[in-house]
Amino acid sequence: MASAVASTPGPVSVAAAGFDEHAFLTHLATRDEPAWLTERRRAAFDEYQRLLRTPLAQEEWKRVDVRGLQPGKFSVSPSGDAPQQIQTLLENRTEFAGAVSHVDGRRVESRLAASLAARGVLFGSLEEVAKASGELLRSRLFSVVDPRSDRFAAWHAAFLTGGTVLYVPRNVIVDEPLYSLIGLDRAGAADMSHTLIVLEEGAQATLLEETASTRPDTPGLHVGSVELIVGPGARLRYVQLQNWNQQTWHLAHQAGRVERDGSLQWTVAGIGARLAHIHQDVILAGPGASGEVNGATFATDRQVLSYYTQQTHQAPHTHSDLLYKDVLRDEARVIWRGMIRVEPGAQKTDGYQRNDSLLLSPDCRADAIPGLEIEADDVRCTHGATAGRVDADQVFYLMCRGISRYEAMHMIVEGFFHGIYDRIAVEAVRQTLSLAVERKLGIGT
């Protein structure tokens, strides 16, 4: 497959073809949503066109080569019906109090336990909630992720295909986890889904989200966004397992804001995608707020998985702890650029970030760039990064005990990820990640 690209493009060049004004207006005509949302789309589309002419931020994108992304090959409105079911790793692994599924940008399932609905919990597709509780959505949608931040955020906001919304009222505790699926089925399908979670003061909930492709070789595009709004004293556990096939582009802006004494545990697993770039912000906005970020990545073949993370401490006595663990094989590449930012006045902040990479082949590559930006003078902020090959002595030790080389590698990789598994309180997620790792190693089915 060969295609010419305009001569000497900038470091990142993404054409608008396939998502031009005609495509935008066609998409708009298919939507049945409140006027305010349509107006936001129009503003975002104008911004998208402007940002297409503006270079992407050099520091964020210089290591991520998206020149191979051809938007013209994707569409938000593929014809035909979406399948009702997708085989996934997470679903059916535990009891869920509710589930929302989208395939090719269209809702295929939305359910919530009646007992939770009776207590005021909202859990459904974005279009459902926009219609039924528009005002609730209006003030929260894009309140943490700014659609003007770059062309991908604007692109997403203009061509939004839907998504999952969870709203938990004050002091309501949702014990059972909830489930959200973002699926891609047809070749050339684009998903522009948005996940919005709002926990009011004292609320608690767990949402497990998964992305999956129905087939291993269909090209797909996901330009998504996640917004997590954790109110005072609220506790949110959010897991996103990115498990696209290796022909899918995954570009996402994800951000969480935690208010006074609130707590966010955020786990990101990157297994699939041809190229993934996630801009992940955790904003600790109120005193005593806490954020724990876990990342588990296993990249093989020629996958490129990139994370641009920021832990922003805006208030005093806030705590953040980020741990990303990457395993790479073949010619895969993982890039992690992490920043802890402490704003003036955020005294007594405790921030930590760490990235470990395990390299299973000589041709893979891990780039880890931690950073600190501190504008307060009474803080504790530390960071670290490690990268290394599998220790031959460890493999030898295991093989001496009758374990095959293959199984020995599996045990070592599992052991490497255990630091992440230990931090995840949800057993179903631990099991699912372990299964995904086995499949990547060619052991599981």
Added chain:
Amino acid sequence: MSEFQQVAELSDFGGADRISVFFDDRSVVVVRVENALYAVEDVCSHDGQPLTDGVVENCSIECPRHGARFDLATGRPLCMPAVESIRVYSAKIEGTQVLLKAP
């Protein structure tokens, strides 16, 4: 065994000495040096970023960021900080077409 495939028209060069194309699932920079045509993977083996805008001199291309140089014919690094080769493609012109073949 891979075959030559058209990736661009000669006119795509315009007045420039190089074009960027996407071939074999990779970004490739095709460079004209006098009457010869070279094609190398458009990624510096040192920092993993594009070579596109690098200076071409003595049949080599220089990484615009840290100064690593690569031989356009062999892909070998000619100086630090790069120590690993970059992928090289066979390139030729047929009529008005620019063709590449994967290694």
